[in-house]
Amino acid sequence: xxxxxxxxxLITGGSRGIGLACARRFADLGDRVAVTYNSSPPxxxxxxxxxxxxKTDEVEAAFAAVEEHFGPVEILVSNAGITKDTLxxxxxxxxxxxxxxxxxxxxxxxxxRATAKMMKARQGxxxxxxxVVGLLGSAGQANYAASKAGLVGFAxxxxxxxxxxxxxxxxxxxxxxxxxxxxxLGDERMKELTDAVPxxxxxxxxxxxxxxxxxxxxxxxxxxxxxxxxxxxxxMGH
Amino acid sequence: xxxENFDRFxxxxxxxxxxESDKVVREARFKEDxxxxxxxxxxxxxxxxxxxxxxxxxxxxxxxxxxxGEAFDLIMxxx
Numbered sequence: 001x002x003x004x005x006x007x008x009x010l011i012t013g014g015s016r017g018i019g020l021a022c023a024r025r026f027a028d029l030g031d032r033v034a035v036t037y038n039s040s041p042p043x044x045x046x047x048x049x050x051x052x053x054x055k056t057d058e059v060e061a062a063f064a065a066v067e068e069h070f071g072p073v074e075i076l077v078s079n080a081g082i083t084k085d086t087l088x089x090x091x092x093x094x095x096x097x098x099x100x101x102x103x104x105x106x107x108x109x110x111x112x113r114a115t116a117k118m119m120k121a122r123q124g125x126x127x128x129x130x131x132v133v134g135l136l137g138s139a140g141q142a143n144y145a146a147s148k149a150g151l152v153g154f155a156x157x158x159x160x161x162x163x164x165x166x167x168x169x170x171x172x173x174x175x176x177x178x179x180x181x182x183x184x185l186g187d188e189r190m191k192e193l194t195d196a197v198p199x200x201x202x203x204x205x206x207x208x209x210x211x212x213x214x215x216x217x218x219x220x221x222x223x224x225x226x227x228x229x230x231x232x233x234x235x236m237g238h
Numbered sequence: 239x240x241x242e243n244f245d246r247f248x249x250x251x252x253x254x255x256x257x258e259s260d261k262v263v264r265e266a267r268f269k270e271d272x273x274x275x276x277x278x279x280x281x282x283x284x285x286x287x288x289x290x291x292x293x294x295x296x297x298x299x300x301x302x303x304x305x306x307g308e309a310f311d312l313i314m315x316x317x
Binding site for chain 1: 275277281284
């Protein structure tokens with residue numbers, strides 16, 4: 001990768017799971033990688049910025065720190081997210097709005113901040129991590145699925161708004177991935193999940209990171225507003 | 239209208255909209271003469287807010303601007 005230009009990449013929620021796999025992938029490509037984290041810091045090789053993406057002032061401070069360290073963000077991966085699963089009848093309004101705030105409104109916060117600079121640079125890549133359940137639905141995850149579906153409409157609107165500035169906005173929709181978030185589901189629920197997947201297994205985080213890196217790379221220059229499933233076939237047809 | 243403020247305004251217009259300074263005259267129309275689209279206008283207004291230290295100008299106030307003169311008068315009225 002000797003002659004490749006080193007790009008400035010910011011990944012939210014980059015200290016573990018899919019976010020960390022993305023950070024590693026971009027670092028391997030020679031990019032300058034910054035990650036935000038909320039609780040556990042990322043490995044030392046990454047520029048970590050503590051940031052609660054539900055707080056606008058913390059998002060602003062995180063971007064300021066990254067710009068100070070590396071310069072303006074050229075590739076944004078909005079990945080941070082939470083779950084608060086329960087059936088609708090037991091779901092409080094707070095359970096619903098907190099998940100939407102962390103998964104959807106947080107994407108609004110970071111994308112708004114990043115694209116202001118990308119517009120001036122007249123280039124940029126935005127990749128939002130959604131989920132197969134955004135389009136497929138998932139019993140017990142109405143809040144999470146709603147937030148992940150919301151990202152699709154958000155991304156596609158921005159693809160239209162920002163296309164003239166050479167900024168692409170795409171969505172990656174993973175199926176079940178082996179991360180802390182899915183480990184919390186328990187063995188029985190995991191078996192149910194993998195039984196429903198045509199490829200009969202969960203993904204590893206690197207398989208998601210590869211698609212994210214592709215969308216950020218030169219081969220994806222003409223792709224915008226796309227929802228790329230990386231789900232072993234689970235969401236086919238959606 | 240102060241010449242100094244208008245010069246600052248022209249400087250921002252030229253940098254943000256990528257047009258020659260001498261094209262930024264009061265009569266110039268953003269869309270027809272300066273070839274601005276709606277995104278250009280938003281970034282222009284944001285840069286003007288920053289240059290003149292103004293708080294956020296509501297969308298409905300700037301979206302009806304059609305000429306440089308109207309935009310300059312709006313900014314001056316906010317100072």
